[in-house]
Amino acid sequence: MIKTLILIVIIGFSSVASAQDKSDSLKQKSIMGIKEKFPRTRILNFEYDQSLSRNFDSEFFDETFQEGDIKSQRNFNASANIPIYKTRKWGLTGSINYQFSEFxxxxxxxxxxxVFEQNGIVNFHxxxxxxxxxxFSTLFKKPVIYNASLIVDGNDNGFERIKGLIGLSFIMKRTERTTMTLGGIVFVDPTSQIPFFPTFSYSHRFKNSKWELDFILPQRLLLRRFVGDNGRFSIGSSFGSTGFYVNVDNPDFAEVFEYSQLEIKSGIIYEHRLNDYLITTLQGGLQNFISNRLTEKGEPTQDFIYKNNQNATGYFQVGISIDPFAKRN
Structure with a gap:
């Protein structure tokens, strides 16, 4: 959930490069652009991804621990974003998200x-x-988006934590083919390794070409182009994470831990609009694991008790989004 909200702040107005009209149209185009770039911001979105077999080794309290094979990792994610109230400049949205992870x-x-690795299948809800x-407002005579979010999460054993974030994003440059935005995010979360970080996006459509560059720091770098009237092809890399709570049945340890897996996925993406409201996404390529840590719930992630190292492997992902407001003009 936090990852989705971060993306909304990062992207800002990067989709309105050619917009020169009134603020209402700017606001609408920015919302549409966010949904075009990020499926999880649409009304309903369903994703299934699977990474293939790889080896791993681990450390527990800085000592050599288990090693073995992860034969597969499967994730299913379902999300909904429901508009609650909106005016010309302000909107309130409620979101829910379910994530299933299986190793x-x-x-x-x-x-x-x-810890949680054991021969056989282990899953988390x-x-x-x-x-x-x-x-939506202006800052230094430029359009700006302010966002504040409150997040409550947990697992199938009950409620776990309350988190929050505050962010903004505004346009530094906007021409017919190029848009550059700058912003920042503050995390209201004591476990965050970085309580604040700046955000930056750069979108550029090459002259006399169907290709465009889509760069969003720190989330992704893609080259993309439309294919026909209803398709879009992209190639590049994206940074993401998978996280879940782990309940430990051991009197020597805390009852609940948080597992955080940071990863870079490189490969190809194809999106196809089946009709005005249904969009499918197919992607696959190479997945590299940057950091995999287990930390006691509520503690900073640098105070982890366990970490593992995983070899790079292949992955694929399929998804479908339903959004009556996502029609591309």
Whole structure:
């Protein structure tokens, strides 16, 4: 849920490069552009992804721990974003998200202490809900989006934490083919490694070409082009994360931990609009794992008790979005 809200702040107005009209139209175009770029911001979105087999080794309290094979990792994500109230300049949106994660492990030697890796299949169910307020205004005579969000999450064992973020994004440059935005995000979360970071986006459509560059720091770098009237092809890399709560049944440890997996996915993406309201997405390529840590709930992630290293592997993802307001002009 936090990842989706961060994307909304980062993208800002990067889709309105050619817009020179009134503020109402700017606001509408910015909302449409966010939904075009990020499926999880649409009314309904469903995604399934699977990464292939790879080896891993791990450390527990800085000591060599288990090693073995992750035969597969499967994730299913369902999200809904429901507009609650809106005026010309202000909007309130409620969001809910469900994430299912499944790991299949093999060749792991049994130890006295088990984190969550064990031979066979292990799965996790996580839920989150958010209330997000967005305000459209101007700053230094330029359009700007302000966003404040409150997030509540947990798993199938109950409620776990409350988090929040505050952000803004405004246009530094806007021409017929180029848009550059700058912004920032503040996390209302004591576990965040970086309480504040700047955001930047750069979108450029090449002259006399169907290709465009889409760069959003720190989220992705893509080259993309439309294919026919209803398709869009992209190639490049994106940075993302997978996280969930882990309940530990051991009197020597806390009851609940948070697992955080940071990753870079590189490959190709194809999006196809089936009709005005249905959009499908297919993607696949190489997945590199940057950081995989287990931390006691509510503690800073740098105070992790466990980490693992995973080899790069292949992945694929399919998705479908339903949004009656996502029609491309």
């Amino acid at each position: 299949k492990f093999d060749n792991i030697e049994t130890t006295d202490v088990t 996580n839920f989150s809900t958010a209330l997000s307020s967005t305000y």
